[in-house]
Amino acid sequence: RGGDIRVTMGTAPFDSRFPNQNQTRNCWQNYLDFHRCEKAMAAKGADAAPCQWYYRVYKSLCPSEWVTTWDEYREEGTFPGKI
Amino acid sequence: MANHLQLGFQDASSPIMEELVEFHDHALMVALAICSLVLYLLTLMLTEKLSSNTVDAQEIELIWTILPAIVLILLALPSLQILYMMDEINEPDLTLKAIGHQWYWTYEYTDFKDLTFDSYMVPSTELPLGHFRLLEVDHRVIIPMESPIRIIVTANDVLHSWAVPSLGVKTDAIPGRLNQTSILTARPGVYYGQCSEICGANHSYMPIVVESTPLPHFENWSSLLSS
Numbered sequence: 001r002g003g004d005i006r007v008t009m010g011t012a013p014f015d016s017r018f019p020n021q022n023q024t025r026n027c028w029q030n031y032l033d034f035h036r037c038e039k040a041m042a043a044k045g046a047d048a049a050p051c052q053w054y055y056r057v058y059k060s061l062c063p064s065e066w067v068t069t070w071d072e073y074r075e076e077g078t079f080p081g082k083i
Numbered sequence: 084m085a086n087h088l089q090l091g092f093q094d095a096s097s098p099i100m101e102e103l104v105e106f107h108d109h110a111l112m113v114a115l116a117i118c119s120l121v122l123y124l125l126t127l128m129l130t131e132k133l134s135s136n137t138v139d140a141q142e143i144e145l146i147w148t149i150l151p152a153i154v155l156i157l158l159a160l161p162s163l164q165i166l167y168m169m170d171e172i173n174e175p176d177l178t179l180k181a182i183g184h185q186w187y188w189t190y191e192y193t194d195f196k197d198l199t200f201d202s203y204m205v206p207s208t209e210l211p212l213g214h215f216r217l218l219e220v221d222h223r224v225i226i227p228m229e230s231p232i233r234i235i236v237t238a239n240d241v242l243h244s245w246a247v248p249s250l251g252v253k254t255d256a257i258p259g260r261l262n263q264t265s266i267l268t269a270r271p272g273v274y275y276g277q278c279s280e281i282c283g284a285n286h287s288y289m290p291i292v293v294e295s296t297p298l299p300h301f302e303n304w305s306s307l308l309s310s
Contacts (some may be wrong), residue, residue: 011178011194023261060178
């Protein structure tokens with residue numbers, strides 16, 4: 001349901017794509033997926049609510065310093081990932 | 084925390100650490116048995132009560148192959164059991180980030196609101212009476228008890244390592260990498276650890292203190308502090 005995500009989600013669940021100790025890619029992938037989702041929804045003129053899942057996951061996993069740095073890069077246009 | 088001149092482990096405060104302590108005791112007994120046997124045979128040989136003029140050594144060769152194989156199995160089985168137990172998929176209730184700096188830790192709880200704080204060691208000059216020298220911090224890591232917690236460990240500058248012996252956890256903090264570990268405290272309490280990777284002048288002075296409390300207290304604390 002498209003209801004309050006807080007009720008249905010505690011923290012980022014186990015992701016079988018990243019089963020091991022190194023979760024760096026998990027954080028990175030969800031950050032990318034959120035911004036790609038947002039961009040795609042905006043392009044279609046659709047509601048970006050489903051993208052919130054990716055946001056919540058990267059928020060839980062990524063150090064806030066990394067997020068701030070990446071946001072700055074995106075703003076500057078020097079972000080290394082493809083969004 | 085450890086006491087002065089302590090030789091053994093600190094009391095286990097998580098299920099995994101309990102298993103590790105039991106395994107250690109088991110392995111130590113095996114080692115003791117082997118050492119005793121070797122010492123006994125050695126004294127027999129040195130006092131000339133044991134010698135050999137055998138040419139056909141088939142039986143003894145069989146014995147001293149089979150017996151060590153059994154010993155190895157006795158060690159491998161519980162060891163692998165614990166290894167796999169540590170790798171079990173548990174759905175955590177909470178994610179907590181521990182970021183190592185020179186020379187303090189930053190903790191981030193960002194599942195809901197943003198709760199971030201730094202944790203510095205309390206200098207001995209400011210230590211209240213009865214508190215633990217070089218172990219106390221100004222802001223402890225508060226967690227709900229008896230809940231699986233995911234901890235993401237990383238570092239900001241050089242290598243550090245986030246360790247809490249009584250919970251059986253030690254995870255390296257590497258810049259640019261997110262290392263995941265899981266803790267579960269069996270009871271409420273305060274658990275101490277110290278940075279476990281050399282990181283400069285004050286490597287010995289950036290301890291870790293985990294405080295495990297019932298969920299309502301944890302929620303109360305986190306709501307008071309979050310933005």
